[in-house]
Amino acid sequence: MVNDSAVPPSPSAPPPSSVPPLDDPGPPGSLWTRMKADPQYAPEHLALEAVRRLGPEARHWAEQSRLDQPGVTPEDLAQQAMRRFTHYARLSGAVSGATGLPGAVVDVGVLAWTQSRMVLHIAAAYGIDPADPERATDLLVLQKVHKFAQTARLALGVAAGRERASRLFADTTSRPISGVMVKLSVKLAQMAGVRAAKRMAAKVIPGAAVILGSWVNSAATKDLATRTRSLYATA
Template sequence: MTDTDLREDGPPAGLWERMRADPEYAPEHLALEAVTRLGPRMAAELVKLQGQNPGAPPDALADMIIYRYVNQSRLSGAVSGAVPLAGAVLDVGVLAWTQARMVLMLAANYGADPAHPDRAVELLVLQGIHKYTQTARTALAVARGRERVDALLPAERPEVRKVVLRLTLKLAQMAGVRAVKKMAAKVIPGAAIILGGVTNGNATRDLGARAITMYRLRLSGSALPRG
Protein backbone atom coordinates (compact mmCIF):
# COMPACT_ATOMS: atom_id res chain seq x y z
CA MET A 1 0.00 0.00 0.00
CA THR A 2 1.43 3.36 -1.04
CA ASP A 3 0.90 6.82 0.42
CA THR A 4 -1.40 7.53 -2.54
CA ASP A 5 -3.47 4.46 -1.65
CA LEU A 6 -3.79 5.68 1.94
CA ARG A 7 -5.01 9.07 0.78
CA GLU A 8 -7.62 7.40 -1.43
CA ASP A 9 -8.70 5.07 1.38
CA GLY A 10 -8.81 7.87 3.92
CA PRO A 11 -11.28 10.72 4.43
CA PRO A 12 -12.80 11.94 1.13
CA ALA A 13 -11.81 15.33 -0.27
CA GLY A 14 -15.06 17.01 0.74
CA LEU A 15 -14.59 15.93 4.35
CA TRP A 16 -11.01 17.23 4.43
CA GLU A 17 -12.37 20.60 3.26
CA ARG A 18 -15.01 20.69 5.99
CA MET A 19 -12.48 19.73 8.67
CA ARG A 20 -9.98 22.35 7.52
CA ALA A 21 -12.75 24.94 7.47
CA ASP A 22 -13.93 23.99 10.96
CA PRO A 23 -11.02 22.26 12.78
CA GLU A 24 -12.60 22.65 16.23
CA TYR A 25 -15.35 20.26 15.15
CA ALA A 26 -13.21 18.01 12.95
CA PRO A 27 -14.02 14.84 14.96
CA GLU A 28 -17.75 15.51 14.67
CA HIS A 29 -17.53 16.09 10.92
CA LEU A 30 -15.52 12.88 10.52
CA ALA A 31 -17.94 10.84 12.63
CA LEU A 32 -20.95 12.07 10.66
CA GLU A 33 -19.31 11.36 7.31
CA ALA A 34 -18.04 7.95 8.43
CA VAL A 35 -21.49 6.72 9.47
CA THR A 36 -23.09 7.96 6.25
CA ARG A 37 -20.39 6.80 3.86
CA LEU A 38 -18.88 3.79 5.62
CA GLY A 39 -21.85 2.38 7.54
CA PRO A 40 -23.37 0.41 4.65
CA ARG A 41 -19.92 -0.72 3.49
CA MET A 42 -19.04 -2.08 6.91
CA ALA A 43 -22.29 -4.04 7.05
CA ALA A 44 -21.35 -5.62 3.72
CA GLU A 45 -17.81 -6.28 4.94
CA LEU A 46 -19.18 -8.11 7.96
CA VAL A 47 -21.37 -10.33 5.78
CA LYS A 48 -18.31 -11.14 3.68
CA LEU A 49 -16.25 -11.98 6.78
CA GLN A 50 -19.03 -14.16 8.15
CA GLY A 51 -19.19 -16.01 4.83
CA GLN A 52 -15.46 -16.67 4.99
CA ASN A 53 -15.77 -17.97 8.56
CA PRO A 54 -19.08 -19.88 8.77
CA GLY A 55 -20.22 -20.54 12.31
CA ALA A 56 -17.68 -18.20 13.92
CA PRO A 57 -19.15 -16.49 17.01
CA PRO A 58 -19.20 -12.68 17.28
CA ASP A 59 -16.22 -12.56 19.65
CA ALA A 60 -14.05 -14.54 17.23
CA LEU A 61 -15.10 -12.30 14.35
CA ALA A 62 -14.36 -9.24 16.52
CA ASP A 63 -10.79 -10.46 17.02
CA MET A 64 -10.41 -10.81 13.23
CA ILE A 65 -11.79 -7.31 12.68
CA ILE A 66 -9.41 -5.74 15.18
CA TYR A 67 -6.46 -7.67 13.72
CA ARG A 68 -7.31 -6.34 10.24
CA TYR A 69 -7.55 -2.70 11.23
CA VAL A 70 -4.60 -2.73 13.62
CA ASN A 71 -2.46 -3.89 10.70
CA GLN A 72 -3.89 -1.19 8.44
CA SER A 73 -3.24 1.44 11.11
CA ARG A 74 0.34 0.31 11.53
CA LEU A 75 0.98 0.58 7.81
CA SER A 76 -0.56 4.03 7.76
CA GLY A 77 1.85 5.16 10.47
CA ALA A 78 4.86 3.59 8.77
CA VAL A 79 4.12 5.21 5.40
CA SER A 80 3.25 8.67 6.71
CA GLY A 81 6.25 8.53 9.04
CA ALA A 82 8.43 8.61 5.93
CA VAL A 83 6.91 11.81 4.52
CA PRO A 84 7.49 15.46 5.57
CA LEU A 85 6.09 16.99 8.76
CA ALA A 86 2.87 18.00 7.00
CA GLY A 87 2.19 14.27 6.69
CA ALA A 88 1.17 14.28 10.36
CA VAL A 89 -2.18 15.74 9.31
CA LEU A 90 -2.65 13.02 6.71
CA ASP A 91 -1.56 10.35 9.19
CA VAL A 92 -3.99 11.17 11.97
CA GLY A 93 -6.82 11.78 9.49
CA VAL A 94 -6.33 8.42 7.80
CA LEU A 95 -5.92 6.76 11.20
CA ALA A 96 -9.16 8.24 12.56
CA TRP A 97 -10.97 7.17 9.38
CA THR A 98 -9.54 3.64 9.60
CA GLN A 99 -10.58 3.42 13.24
CA ALA A 100 -14.10 4.54 12.34
CA ARG A 101 -14.29 1.67 9.84
CA MET A 102 -13.28 -0.76 12.57
CA VAL A 103 -15.76 0.55 15.14
CA LEU A 104 -18.65 0.50 12.66
CA MET A 105 -17.82 -3.06 11.62
CA LEU A 106 -17.64 -4.10 15.28
CA ALA A 107 -21.01 -2.44 15.88
CA ALA A 108 -22.51 -4.47 13.04
CA ASN A 109 -20.88 -7.60 14.43
CA TYR A 110 -22.76 -7.15 17.71
CA GLY A 111 -26.10 -6.38 16.10
CA ALA A 112 -26.09 -2.58 15.82
CA ASP A 113 -26.86 -0.87 12.50
CA PRO A 114 -23.54 0.71 11.41
CA ALA A 115 -25.38 3.30 9.33
CA HIS A 116 -27.60 4.55 12.16
CA PRO A 117 -26.91 8.15 13.32
CA ASP A 118 -26.36 6.90 16.88
CA ARG A 119 -23.10 5.32 15.70
CA ALA A 120 -21.63 8.82 15.25
CA VAL A 121 -22.43 9.56 18.90
CA GLU A 122 -20.83 6.30 19.98
CA LEU A 123 -17.72 6.95 17.91
CA LEU A 124 -17.14 10.24 19.69
CA VAL A 125 -17.70 8.74 23.14
CA LEU A 126 -15.52 5.71 22.46
CA GLN A 127 -12.73 7.93 21.17
CA GLY A 128 -12.89 10.15 24.25
CA ILE A 129 -13.94 13.29 22.40
CA HIS A 130 -17.04 13.49 24.60
CA LYS A 131 -17.77 11.75 27.88
CA TYR A 132 -21.54 11.64 27.56
CA THR A 133 -23.95 10.85 24.74
CA GLN A 134 -25.91 14.08 25.19
CA THR A 135 -22.85 16.31 24.82
CA ALA A 136 -21.80 14.29 21.77
CA ARG A 137 -25.25 14.73 20.22
CA THR A 138 -25.13 18.47 20.86
CA ALA A 139 -21.67 18.78 19.29
CA LEU A 140 -22.80 16.81 16.24
CA ALA A 141 -25.78 19.11 15.83
CA VAL A 142 -23.50 22.14 16.05
CA ALA A 143 -21.10 20.64 13.50
CA ARG A 144 -23.94 20.14 11.03
CA GLY A 145 -24.76 23.83 11.16
CA ARG A 146 -21.28 25.32 11.17
CA GLU A 147 -20.38 27.83 8.46
CA ARG A 148 -17.57 27.06 6.02
CA VAL A 149 -14.42 29.17 6.20
CA ASP A 150 -14.94 30.33 2.62
CA ALA A 151 -18.19 31.94 3.77
CA LEU A 152 -16.38 34.13 6.30
CA LEU A 153 -15.02 37.60 5.66
CA PRO A 154 -11.31 37.61 4.71
CA ALA A 155 -10.39 39.49 7.90
CA GLU A 156 -11.93 36.71 9.97
CA ARG A 157 -9.98 33.89 8.34
CA PRO A 158 -7.48 32.27 10.74
CA GLU A 159 -3.86 31.72 9.72
CA VAL A 160 -3.42 28.55 7.69
CA ARG A 161 -0.68 27.29 10.01
CA LYS A 162 -2.93 27.63 13.05
CA VAL A 163 -5.77 25.87 11.25
CA VAL A 164 -3.53 22.95 10.26
CA LEU A 165 -2.13 22.64 13.79
CA ARG A 166 -5.58 22.74 15.36
CA LEU A 167 -6.88 20.18 12.86
CA THR A 168 -3.94 17.88 13.56
CA LEU A 169 -4.42 18.11 17.32
CA LYS A 170 -8.16 17.44 17.14
CA LEU A 171 -7.75 14.45 14.82
CA ALA A 172 -4.92 13.10 16.95
CA GLN A 173 -7.16 13.33 20.00
CA MET A 174 -9.84 11.44 18.08
CA ALA A 175 -7.38 8.76 16.98
CA GLY A 176 -5.97 8.34 20.48
CA VAL A 177 -2.43 9.52 19.76
CA ARG A 178 -0.35 12.42 21.01
CA ALA A 179 0.07 14.74 18.05
CA VAL A 180 3.05 16.60 19.47
CA LYS A 181 4.94 13.37 20.07
CA LYS A 182 4.12 12.07 16.61
CA MET A 183 5.11 15.27 14.86
CA ALA A 184 8.35 15.53 16.82
CA ALA A 185 9.17 11.94 15.90
CA LYS A 186 8.95 12.82 12.22
CA VAL A 187 12.13 14.90 12.40
CA ILE A 188 14.13 11.83 13.51
CA PRO A 189 15.04 9.89 10.33
CA GLY A 190 13.98 6.24 10.45
CA ALA A 191 12.64 6.31 14.01
CA ALA A 192 9.46 8.03 12.86
CA ILE A 193 8.59 5.09 10.60
CA ILE A 194 8.75 2.64 13.51
CA LEU A 195 7.13 4.90 16.09
CA GLY A 196 4.31 5.86 13.75
CA GLY A 197 3.31 2.25 13.08
CA VAL A 198 3.53 1.14 16.71
CA THR A 199 1.67 4.18 18.02
CA ASN A 200 -1.14 3.85 15.48
CA GLY A 201 -1.50 0.12 16.01
CA ASN A 202 -1.67 0.40 19.79
CA ALA A 203 -4.22 3.21 19.67
CA THR A 204 -6.40 1.21 17.28
CA ARG A 205 -6.21 -1.97 19.36
CA ASP A 206 -7.19 -0.06 22.51
CA LEU A 207 -10.14 1.53 20.74
CA GLY A 208 -11.24 -1.86 19.43
CA ALA A 209 -11.22 -3.32 22.93
CA ARG A 210 -13.37 -0.44 24.21
CA ALA A 211 -15.80 -0.88 21.32
CA ILE A 212 -16.18 -4.61 21.97
CA THR A 213 -16.89 -3.95 25.65
CA MET A 214 -19.46 -1.28 24.82
CA TYR A 215 -21.35 -3.28 22.19
CA ARG A 216 -21.40 -6.38 24.39
CA LEU A 217 -23.00 -4.23 27.10
CA ARG A 218 -25.55 -2.96 24.59
CA LEU A 219 -26.55 -6.55 23.90
CA SER A 220 -27.10 -7.05 27.61
CA GLY A 221 -29.31 -3.94 27.82
CA SER A 222 -26.82 -1.41 29.19
CA ALA A 223 -26.33 2.00 27.60
CA LEU A 224 -23.77 4.76 27.25
CA PRO A 225 -23.71 7.49 29.93
CA ARG A 226 -26.11 10.30 29.01
CA GLY A 227 -25.17 13.12 31.40
Protein backbone atom coordinates in the same frame (compact mmCIF):
# COMPACT_ATOMS: atom_id res chain seq x y z
CA MET B 1 -25.63 4.94 23.27
CA VAL B 2 -26.43 1.51 21.84
CA ASN B 3 -30.08 0.78 21.22
CA ASP B 4 -30.15 -1.50 18.19
CA SER B 5 -30.95 -5.16 17.85
CA ALA B 6 -30.16 -7.38 14.88
CA VAL B 7 -29.29 -5.69 11.62
CA PRO B 8 -31.93 -6.22 8.90
CA PRO B 9 -30.68 -6.84 5.38
CA SER B 10 -30.99 -3.94 2.96
CA PRO B 11 -31.99 -5.03 -0.56
CA SER B 12 -31.24 -1.62 -2.04
CA ALA B 13 -27.67 -1.48 -0.76
CA PRO B 14 -24.58 -1.89 -2.93
CA PRO B 15 -22.84 -5.26 -3.23
CA PRO B 16 -21.11 -6.41 -0.05
CA SER B 17 -17.43 -5.91 0.38
CA SER B 18 -15.05 -7.59 2.75
CA VAL B 19 -12.01 -5.61 3.80
CA PRO B 20 -11.66 -1.99 2.64
CA PRO B 21 -8.94 -1.67 0.00
CA LEU B 22 -5.69 0.00 0.90
CA ASP B 23 -6.06 2.36 -2.05
CA ASP B 24 -8.95 4.00 -0.16
CA PRO B 25 -7.16 4.73 3.09
CA GLY B 26 -8.48 8.02 4.34
CA PRO B 27 -11.10 10.73 4.43
CA PRO B 28 -12.55 11.92 1.11
CA GLY B 29 -11.50 15.30 -0.23
CA SER B 30 -14.85 16.90 0.58
CA LEU B 31 -14.42 15.96 4.25
CA TRP B 32 -10.90 17.39 4.39
CA THR B 33 -12.32 20.63 3.00
CA ARG B 34 -15.01 20.74 5.70
CA MET B 35 -12.54 19.96 8.46
CA LYS B 36 -10.10 22.63 7.33
CA ALA B 37 -12.91 25.17 7.16
CA ASP B 38 -14.15 24.22 10.64
CA PRO B 39 -11.22 22.62 12.52
CA GLN B 40 -12.81 23.08 15.95
CA TYR B 41 -15.45 20.50 15.00
CA ALA B 42 -13.22 18.28 12.85
CA PRO B 43 -13.89 15.10 14.91
CA GLU B 44 -17.64 15.65 14.68
CA HIS B 45 -17.50 16.20 10.92
CA LEU B 46 -15.40 13.04 10.56
CA ALA B 47 -17.76 10.96 12.71
CA LEU B 48 -20.83 12.09 10.77
CA GLU B 49 -19.20 11.35 7.41
CA ALA B 50 -17.82 8.00 8.59
CA VAL B 51 -21.26 6.75 9.59
CA ARG B 52 -22.81 7.97 6.33
CA ARG B 53 -20.08 6.61 4.09
CA LEU B 54 -18.63 3.63 5.97
CA GLY B 55 -21.64 2.38 7.92
CA PRO B 56 -23.28 0.62 4.95
CA GLU B 57 -19.92 -0.88 3.99
CA ALA B 58 -19.49 -2.34 7.48
CA ARG B 59 -23.03 -3.72 7.50
CA HIS B 60 -22.51 -5.57 4.22
CA TRP B 61 -19.12 -6.85 5.31
CA ALA B 62 -20.74 -8.47 8.36
CA GLU B 63 -23.62 -9.90 6.33
CA GLN B 64 -21.32 -11.37 3.72
CA SER B 65 -18.89 -12.70 6.31
CA ARG B 66 -21.71 -14.61 8.00
CA LEU B 67 -22.66 -16.13 4.66
CA ASP B 68 -19.05 -17.03 3.83
CA GLN B 69 -18.26 -18.40 7.30
CA PRO B 70 -21.22 -20.45 8.56
CA GLY B 71 -21.20 -20.63 12.34
CA VAL B 72 -18.87 -17.67 12.79
CA THR B 73 -19.46 -15.93 16.11
CA PRO B 74 -19.72 -12.18 16.73
CA GLU B 75 -16.50 -12.43 18.72
CA ASP B 76 -14.74 -14.05 15.76
CA LEU B 77 -15.88 -11.28 13.42
CA ALA B 78 -14.85 -8.60 15.89
CA GLN B 79 -11.40 -10.18 16.13
CA GLN B 80 -11.11 -10.20 12.34
CA ALA B 81 -12.01 -6.52 12.12
CA MET B 82 -9.61 -5.61 14.92
CA ARG B 83 -6.67 -7.44 13.33
CA ARG B 84 -7.23 -6.06 9.85
CA PHE B 85 -7.71 -2.44 10.82
CA THR B 86 -4.87 -2.50 13.32
CA HIS B 87 -2.70 -3.70 10.44
CA TYR B 88 -3.94 -0.82 8.27
CA ALA B 89 -3.26 1.65 11.07
CA ARG B 90 0.26 0.29 11.51
CA LEU B 91 0.91 0.53 7.78
CA SER B 92 -0.37 4.10 7.55
CA GLY B 93 1.99 5.09 10.36
CA ALA B 94 4.96 3.52 8.62
CA VAL B 95 4.19 5.02 5.22
CA SER B 96 3.40 8.55 6.32
CA GLY B 97 6.18 8.45 8.88
CA ALA B 98 8.64 8.83 6.01
CA THR B 99 7.09 12.07 4.76
CA GLY B 100 8.26 14.34 7.58
CA LEU B 101 6.36 16.87 9.63
CA PRO B 102 3.92 17.95 6.85
CA GLY B 103 2.57 14.40 6.90
CA ALA B 104 1.45 14.68 10.52
CA VAL B 105 -1.95 16.17 9.75
CA VAL B 106 -2.61 13.67 6.97
CA ASP B 107 -1.50 10.78 9.17
CA VAL B 108 -3.77 11.56 12.11
CA GLY B 109 -6.66 12.16 9.73
CA VAL B 110 -6.12 8.82 8.00
CA LEU B 111 -5.68 7.13 11.39
CA ALA B 112 -8.90 8.60 12.79
CA TRP B 113 -10.75 7.50 9.64
CA THR B 114 -9.30 3.98 9.81
CA GLN B 115 -10.20 3.71 13.48
CA SER B 116 -13.75 4.89 12.78
CA ARG B 117 -13.97 2.22 10.10
CA MET B 118 -12.86 -0.38 12.61
CA VAL B 119 -15.40 0.72 15.22
CA LEU B 120 -18.24 0.49 12.69
CA HIS B 121 -17.10 -2.96 11.54
CA ILE B 122 -16.93 -4.19 15.15
CA ALA B 123 -20.41 -2.81 15.76
CA ALA B 124 -21.67 -4.74 12.72
CA ALA B 125 -19.91 -7.87 13.98
CA TYR B 126 -22.02 -7.74 17.14
CA GLY B 127 -25.27 -7.08 15.25
CA ILE B 128 -25.39 -3.34 15.93
CA ASP B 129 -26.43 -1.25 12.92
CA PRO B 130 -23.25 0.63 11.89
CA ALA B 131 -25.21 3.05 9.70
CA ASP B 132 -27.47 4.27 12.50
CA PRO B 133 -26.75 7.98 13.23
CA GLU B 134 -26.23 7.06 16.89
CA ARG B 135 -22.95 5.41 15.88
CA ALA B 136 -21.47 8.90 15.41
CA THR B 137 -22.12 9.48 19.11
CA ASP B 138 -20.47 6.15 19.91
CA LEU B 139 -17.42 7.11 17.86
CA LEU B 140 -16.87 10.37 19.70
CA VAL B 141 -17.24 8.75 23.13
CA LEU B 142 -15.17 5.68 22.31
CA GLN B 143 -12.44 7.87 20.82
CA LYS B 144 -12.60 10.07 23.95
CA VAL B 145 -13.43 13.25 22.10
CA HIS B 146 -16.36 13.62 24.51
CA LYS B 147 -16.81 11.97 27.88
CA PHE B 148 -20.59 11.72 27.75
CA ALA B 149 -23.01 10.74 25.00
CA GLN B 150 -25.20 13.80 25.56
CA THR B 151 -22.36 16.26 25.00
CA ALA B 152 -21.29 14.28 21.93
CA ARG B 153 -24.82 14.51 20.49
CA LEU B 154 -24.88 18.25 21.12
CA ALA B 155 -21.53 18.75 19.37
CA LEU B 156 -22.69 16.60 16.45
CA GLY B 157 -25.78 18.76 16.13
CA VAL B 158 -23.64 21.89 16.04
CA ALA B 159 -21.33 20.37 13.42
CA ALA B 160 -24.27 19.26 11.28
CA GLY B 161 -25.75 22.75 11.45
CA ARG B 162 -22.44 24.34 10.48
CA GLU B 163 -22.16 21.89 7.60
CA ARG B 164 -25.59 22.93 6.30
CA ALA B 165 -24.76 26.60 6.74
CA SER B 166 -21.49 26.22 4.84
CA ARG B 167 -23.46 25.14 1.79
CA LEU B 168 -25.41 28.38 1.83
CA PHE B 169 -22.78 30.93 2.78
CA ALA B 170 -19.20 31.13 1.60
CA ASP B 171 -16.59 31.42 4.31
CA THR B 172 -15.16 34.89 3.90
CA THR B 173 -13.03 34.72 7.03
CA SER B 174 -9.34 34.97 6.32
CA ARG B 175 -7.37 32.71 8.65
CA PRO B 176 -3.66 31.84 8.45
CA ILE B 177 -3.42 28.36 6.99
CA SER B 178 -0.70 27.38 9.47
CA GLY B 179 -2.98 28.13 12.41
CA VAL B 180 -5.79 26.11 10.85
CA MET B 181 -3.55 23.12 10.26
CA VAL B 182 -2.18 23.17 13.80
CA LYS B 183 -5.69 23.22 15.27
CA LEU B 184 -6.80 20.52 12.85
CA SER B 185 -3.85 18.27 13.72
CA VAL B 186 -4.49 18.63 17.45
CA LYS B 187 -8.22 17.83 17.15
CA LEU B 188 -7.63 14.81 14.90
CA ALA B 189 -4.79 13.54 17.08
CA GLN B 190 -7.15 13.73 20.05
CA MET B 191 -9.75 11.72 18.15
CA ALA B 192 -7.21 9.11 17.07
CA GLY B 193 -5.96 8.65 20.63
CA VAL B 194 -2.49 9.93 19.81
CA ARG B 195 -0.84 12.59 21.90
CA ALA B 196 0.17 15.46 19.64
CA ALA B 197 3.68 15.49 21.08
CA LYS B 198 4.18 11.81 20.30
CA ARG B 199 2.83 12.25 16.81
CA MET B 200 5.15 15.17 16.08
CA ALA B 201 8.13 13.38 17.63
CA ALA B 202 7.45 10.40 15.41
CA LYS B 203 7.78 12.72 12.44
CA VAL B 204 11.00 14.53 13.25
CA ILE B 205 13.33 12.09 15.04
CA PRO B 206 15.89 11.10 12.38
CA GLY B 207 15.84 7.41 11.53
CA ALA B 208 12.95 6.64 13.88
CA ALA B 209 9.96 8.21 12.11
CA VAL B 210 8.76 5.06 10.39
CA ILE B 211 9.13 2.83 13.48
CA LEU B 212 7.52 5.31 15.86
CA GLY B 213 4.72 6.18 13.45
CA SER B 214 3.82 2.52 13.08
CA TRP B 215 4.02 1.79 16.81
CA VAL B 216 2.00 4.82 17.93
CA ASN B 217 -0.79 4.14 15.43
CA SER B 218 -0.98 0.46 16.29
CA ALA B 219 -1.09 1.01 20.05
CA ALA B 220 -3.81 3.64 19.84
CA THR B 221 -5.91 1.47 17.54
CA LYS B 222 -5.61 -1.62 19.77
CA ASP B 223 -6.73 0.40 22.78
CA LEU B 224 -9.75 1.66 20.86
CA ALA B 225 -10.62 -1.88 19.71
CA THR B 226 -10.66 -3.10 23.31
CA ARG B 227 -13.05 -0.32 24.38
CA THR B 228 -15.26 -0.92 21.35
CA ARG B 229 -15.59 -4.65 21.92
CA SER B 230 -16.42 -4.07 25.58
CA LEU B 231 -19.22 -1.71 24.59
CA TYR B 232 -20.85 -3.71 21.81
CA ALA B 233 -20.34 -7.21 23.22
CA THR B 234 -22.68 -6.37 26.08
CA ALA B 235 -25.21 -4.33 24.09
